[in-house]
Amino acid sequence: MGQTDDTKILTNCHLATMQAGSAPYGMIRDGAVAVHQGRIQWVGAATELPATYQGWHKQDMGGRWVVPALVDCHTHLVYGGNRIDEFEQRLNGKSYAELAEAGGGILSTVRATRAASLHELIDASRPRLQQMAACGVGTVEIKSGYGLNLTDEIKMLEAARALGQETGVRVRTTFLGAHALPEEFTGKSGAYIDHIVSEMLPEIARRGLADAVDVFCEHIGFSLSETRRVLEAAIALGFPVRLHAEQLTNLHGAQMAAEMGALSCDHLEYLDEAGAKAMGKAGTVGVLLPGAYYFLRETKQPPVQMMLDHGVDLAIATDCNPGSSPTTNLPLMLSMACTLFGLTPEQALTGATRNAAKALGLGDEIGQISTGFTADLVAWELSSPAELSYGFGQAPKCERV
Ligand code: NIG
Ligand code: FE
Numbered sequence: 001m002g003q004t005d006d007t008k009i010l011t012n013c014h015l016a017t018m019q020a021g022s023a024p025y026g027m028i029r030d031g032a033v034a035v036h037q038g039r040i041q042w043v044g045a046a047t048e049l050p051a052t053y054q055g056w057h058k059q060d061m062g063g064r065w066v067v068p069a070l071v072d073c074h075t076h077l078v079y080g081g082n083r084i085d086e087f088e089q090r091l092n093g094k095s096y097a098e099l100a101e102a103g104g105g106i107l108s109t110v111r112a113t114r115a116a117s118l119h120e121l122i123d124a125s126r127p128r129l130q131q132m133a134a135c136g137v138g139t140v141e142i143k144s145g146y147g148l149n150l151t152d153e154i155k156m157l158e159a160a161r162a163l164g165q166e167t168g169v170r171v172r173t174t175f176l177g178a179h180a181l182p183e184e185f186t187g188k189s190g191a192y193i194d195h196i197v198s199e200m201l202p203e204i205a206r207r208g209l210a211d212a213v214d215v216f217c218e219h220i221g222f223s224l225s226e227t228r229r230v231l232e233a234a235i236a237l238g239f240p241v242r243l244h245a246e247q248l249t250n251l252h253g254a255q256m257a258a259e260m261g262a263l264s265c266d267h268l269e270y271l272d273e274a275g276a277k278a279m280g281k282a283g284t285v286g287v288l289l290p291g292a293y294y295f296l297r298e299t300k301q302p303p304v305q306m307m308l309d310h311g312v313d314l315a316i317a318t319d320c321n322p323g324s325s326p327t328t329n330l331p332l333m334l335s336m337a338c339t340l341f342g343l344t345p346e347q348a349l350t351g352a353t354r355n356a357a358k359a360l361g362l363g364d365e366i367g368q369i370s371t372g373f374t375a376d377l378v379a380w381e382l383s384s385p386a387e388l389s390y391g392f393g394q395a396p397k398c399e400r401v
Pocket of ligand 2 (some may be wrong): 074075076244319
């Protein structure tokens, strides 16, 4: 194969390939990666680079660690306004649930998001996506759910897609119309679910605006049976499904979603063993959100060991949103997953690469340095991959390569 502009060998680097079942982190010291047309053609020890690649253009990584670009698999990054006042109110004694029940919480962000034009929403959200990218993130999932009517949900999903195009970050969108009951449906949650199922979902599908569908299954969100209706309708339209499950209480949403083949269940502080078992059996990824746990001053930890015992793959995400996790810093989440939830640095990094890709249904495409995968890579100034989980609030320097 001849040398072209999009043909290169990354040299003078160490690799955290994040391949399963090999050395910790899938580590290769003094490695090399051959890339052709954006795909990984070969990966291994530099001394074993086959002769066919020897003539390719070499890109010297200066001794840095090359790691798959991070994947933030759960965010609500597109929104209007902020909830700084509610943060103050919570620290003056009000709970997150009380604020929601009084018409604040998610609904206050819905008001600000509805009031913003598409371009205002893009402008407000752009810096957040840029901050994420600066932390080594190459793929971000962005949920709707602050529009809660067809027009504003479409506006959110279009803003998310537009941001992906202008920043070069891979954006996967998730329709979260069932995030909260909008004011105009107060006392009529069944009617809102009917509206989602018969009007919103089919139109979102027709426009091809969402890659997955999610629901907030919670006593301040939607019940188990309402959740089931939305997920069933989504599956019938061909959408992969995910779920906000057992964040504040246990409604057994995780078990139900896993049995329906969900890609992931997220939060999971109140998950029980039946839920963990169902997730392990179905291959449903458990997405941990230490930012929301920390910011809501939650004390019940997600049952990490129980999930691991049932073979659940764990992912870590920012949950970037104005109410429960106002952060864009995924490396900080890795550190918090270790210190707050007891993950090892290797489990944490796996959770923001290979397992996060799986949570998005992209497990064969990104999140590993493996032959055939997309060459979506970041070079980090690290002394070892564990350093990504070590400092907190001060991500090491990185560059997309
Ligand atoms: O993941 N739990 C529901 N949704 C978000 C919070 C959204 C908000 O408070 O605006 C979450 O924590
Ligand atoms: Fe969330």
